[in-house]
Amino acid sequence: MNTRTTPSTDLAATRRRLWEALRARDEASATAAVLDAHDEGASAEDLLLDVIGPVQARLGGEWAVGRIGVAQEHAATAIQDRVVAALAHRAPAPAAGPGDSPGPGGSPRRVTVACVDGEWHALPARLLAEVLRGRGFHVDYLGAHVPTPHLIAHLHQTGTDVVALSSSLPVRLPTAHAAVTAVQAVGLPVLVGGAAFGPDGRYARLLGADGWAPDARAAADLVAEGPRRAAEPRTDPVGGLSHLSDQEYTLVTRARPQLVRQVLKGLDDTVPAMASYDDRQRERTAEDIAHIVDFLAASLYADDAELFTGFVTWTAGILRARGVAGDALVAALDLLADAQRDFPRTRAHLAAGRAALVRVPRPSAPGPRS
Structure with a gap:
């Protein structure tokens, strides 16, 4: 299980620096805030999940109370996405060997990470994809708004071992249900995460997902436990939801x-x-x-x-x-x-x-x- 190693005081300073850069729409300073912290010893995973993630949540909160507009929030999110890319290039995924590979036989497992159909809040899924890469997994990151038929076509064309689906809005639960059922029908386990599934994962269980995680660290730990047998596909017309x-x-x-x-x-x-x-x-x-x-x-x-x-x-x-x-x-x-x-x-x-x-x-x- 992965634990944070960077002192919280250092991460707090980096969050403040990143926040001020985003407020000024200063991409160079935002990138420098994160990369400087990495050069000083902060792990990429800590920067992704304890700096970039919380700052993104703060952006959403500022929009919600009307202190920033939609355009400003979108601009800051676009900068955040490019900061993630810069960090990924600075800290490439380690080469996995027989002694440290997360997969059997010295071969890393392949994980497909995607947002459900209609879900445009892609940064949480992107952060998970980068955390998994950092832990040595092969990752296919499909991004926002992936229609279920295209997701299934991708799975047929690749050697994916496990699927991780992300959704932030509960209004996407019906499409998430369709995606979970379709993935399981091809024999693969599917893990879900994001605010759409409830703070305790209650809707993940309702929809029959094979696993739920409250955050990217827990999701990566679940993937590392090994692919699980997918749940038996439900055959009743309402997918187990009798109501x-x-x-x-x-x-x-x-x-x-x-x-x-x-x-x-x-x-x-x-x-x-x-x-x-x-x-x-x-x-x-x-x-x-x-x-x-x-x-x-x-x-x-x-x-x-x-x-x-x-x-x-x-x-x-x-x-x-x-x-x-x-x-x-x-x-x-x-x-x-x-x-x-x-x-x-x-x-x-x-x-x-x-x-x-x-x-x-x-x-x-x-x-x-x-």
């Missing part, structure tokens, strides 16, 4: 465009502030409603109302940062519930979301900022 037989997930997904229009129209009648919205504000409101429907559908797929309540309470915080009253979000859930009278599971998830929202304390008046 899907009520068709609520399918019907809500199909009705998504209609639901967005219906809720947007209803908000015009129930939220007076909507009357003064410009075109851009209305567009963002429609996007927010679409996200609500998407996460509602994902919670129905997983049959877990907590997935939905977690999203709506997070959304409430984002809307507060934009200056949008929380009453608009409650109204949107009520309108969705009115439109889903015949769907008991859907209404139960919406009711749980509404109850979670009314328990969220209203923010106090902001004090002076330090």
Whole structure:
């Protein structure tokens, strides 16, 4: 099992230096921050997972509260990706020999690392791929948004021993399920990771994955344990998720465009502030409603109302940062519930979301900022 060897104080200083470079969109300084630390003895794995990874998480947090825009976050992420590449060239994967190879017979195992179809947050998968390379594995890194048929075609053409799939958003759980099932059908074990699968991996177990890891170090340790026999493919039409037989997930997904229009129209009648919205504000409101429907559908797929309540309470915080009253979000859930009278599971998830929202304390008046 791999443990961190670089002093935490040194890593903290490198994180601060990298963060300031990214804020300034200074790629040269960002690269120097990481490579200088490597020259001073920090391991590549520590820099990937204890510097670049946490800084990326901070970028997401700053975007969420509105302190940076989408374009700035994308620019910083692109710099981070090139910093990873620079570090990979500086610290190539060690040559594996009979004494230290992770695979049987002195031959390193081949791992395919990919994001599930529709998942564009690729950096977590990229970090895992580089950690695995650093530990001596042969890695095929396929990047973001890999359609399942293309993934399976790749597996047929290569000598892959194990597949690692990454997803950050729970709305990708249905496509992740399809990918897990397809990989297992060709006889390969599949490990999954990322925020989409829950902080405790509950959705990984639900979808029948052969393993789940909370972070890249744990994922690399799982791979090092050796390929496992893939789970027996499920033959029932809903892949072991008996709750899907009520068709609520399918019907809500199909009705998504209609639901967005219906809720947007209803908000015009129930939220007076909507009357003064410009075109851009209305567009963002429609996007927010679409996200609500998407996460509602994902919670129905997983049959877990907590997935939905977690999203709506997070959304409430984002809307507060934009200056949008929380009453608009409650109204949107009520309108969705009115439109889903015949769907008991859907209404139960919406009711749980509404109850979670009314328990969220209203923010106090902001004090002076330090």
